[in-house]
Amino acid sequence: MEPKLVLLDLDGTLHERGKAVPGAAGAVVKLRRAGHTVRVFTNTDSQAEATLVARIRRSGIPVALGEVFTPVVAAKRILPPDARVLVLADRAVRDDLATHARLAGPAEATHVVIGDCRQSLSYQGLDAAFRAVRAGAELLAFQHGPYFRAADGDHLDTGAIVAAIEFAAGKTARILGKPSPDFLRLAARDTPGALWVVGDDRTTDILMANEAGATAVQVRTGKYTDQAQSDDLPQPTHTIDSVADLPALLALG
Structure with missing residues (x-):
């Protein structure tokens, strides 16, 4: 065989x-x-x-x-060495990406990376990602799933957050996963x-x-x-x- x-x-x-x-x-x-x-x-x-x-x-x-x-592994492989990244994701992933790229705010970001942000999602974070993308930063999405299944039922997934930024900024995300x-x-x-x-x-x-x-x-x-x-x-x-x-x-x- x-x-x-x-x-x-x-x-x-x-x-x-x-x-x-x-x-x-x-x-x-x-x-x-x-x-x-x-x-x-x-x-x-x-x-x-x-x-x-x-x-x-x-x-x-x-x-x-x-x-x-x-998708986190994929992001570390494709982000250029000089990338300035605004990360809309929870702390563990932000810290992981910070070992490969410089984290940045909306005014200087070259890339916006969106992932699971259940523990840290806020209007301010969404607004910062929207402003950076509208100013020209590339929008990267770890994935585009609408929902995921957990032991306690179904939950909104990253794709729902990505869709909000895409709609507001008029841009389409590059999907990494x-x-x-x-x-x-x-x-x-x-x-x-x-x-x-x-x-x-x-x-x-x-x-x-x-x-x-x-x-x-x-x-x-x-x-x-x-x-x-x-x-x-x-x-x-x-x-x-x-x-x-x-x-x-x-x-x-």
């Missing part, structure tokens, strides 16, 4: 409502034992890379630094093997896989039920009950 590069979505695929999907950790182990390269790619934009890796490992899923790709093809290239860089993308969301995971010519696998966890009746959304190559069934699917092809 030819080794594959398998990109696994996190929330809704490996995790659901804050807990590991049953069989997820075992599936990752089986895939690696079969010779496949496994990486996690996620639109999680509320945590620094090392913190997220530690959280995933605590759930029993074996991953290491460099194997988890987030899924379904950006640049994000997929980052996660798959320098790794041989046919590419398989596994996720629960047809508007991001499956869309990105199809546009890249990858094998798209949708799991019947996470957002699957919300999208099951939407015939106009991108269609996967395969559909399985959960990520626990992935090793058996790859063994067939």
Whole structure:
């Protein structure tokens, strides 16, 4: 069997409502034992890379630094060395980005980066981001998801905040996370093997896989039920009950 590069979505695929999907950790182990390269790619934009890796490992899923790709990782790769960045995100992410770019106010910002800001969102922050973008700063969004699922229910996601700035400033954000093809290239860089993308969301995971010519696998966890009746959304190559069934699917092809 030819080794594959398998990109696994996190929330809704490996995790659901804050807990590991049953069989997820075992599936990752089986895939690696079969010779496949496994990486996690996620639109999680509320945590620094090392913190997220530690959280995933605590759930029993074996991953290491460099194997988890987030929009925060993408931002650190694409921001130029002389960037002056206004960051609309919570402190952990601001501190992480501050190690790679100089933080700035609206009058001098060359880039505005918007991420998860549940703990720090204010009208003043929104107004500062709006002013900087209208003055010419490039608008970068970690992701454009309208909502996310947590243990206590569904919540507004980063895309709702980005949409407010886009509407007010009359500008369109550059998306750093899924379904950006640049994000997929980052996660798959320098790794041989046919590419398989596994996720629960047809508007991001499956869309990105199809546009890249990858094998798209949708799991019947996470957002699957919300999208099951939407015939106009991108269609996967395969559909399985959960990520626990992935090793058996790859063994067939």
